[in-house]
Amino acid sequence: MRILYQLLAVLFMVLQGVAVPSVAPNQKPECHKRKGSCHFGRCPIHLVRVGSCFGFRSCCKSMFG
Template sequence: MRILCLLFPFFLLLLQGAAGFSFAPGSKKECERIKGYCSFSNCYFPYVAKGVCSRFSICCKK
């Protein structure tokens, strides 16, 4: 029963960390992996912004 009391806070911390996890690309390599491209301006029509490639560019994907 003591082990259960110790494991419960561990699982809460584990789930809290997983809630902030994001699948948005954060680098040029990740953007290309999801078959997107990096753009310094807006994404053109069939593409939408899905993340960032660097500080000044965004990742565009269909």
Template sequence: MRILYLLFPFFLLLLQGAAGMTSNPQNEKECEKINGYCGFLKCSFPFVIKGKCSRFFFCCKSLWG
């Protein structure tokens, strides 16, 4: 019983880390799947870089959704 209170926080941390594991888009299809677009070297203002489409093209997704 004494070990249970030590294991419980460990399992909570383990589950919390697993919940946040999402991979960033790695190609154009994955970028379009998350409602983004591929921009050359940068994204315009209301968009942020979420991944890569190719070597010089980045996946841009809106800040608000």
């Protein structure tokens, strides 16, 4: 029974790494026009939100560019 939990943990870590590529194919063209990239949820600290992408994704862009 204990090995089942370990297998589930390993499976979760493998799937987490494969889940979302850095450049998703379903990014909206408006985000690319603004020179942004789509991120799940909120934007990372060094980026600002300039719009939205598919689902719960935010279109984020560098503060300095």
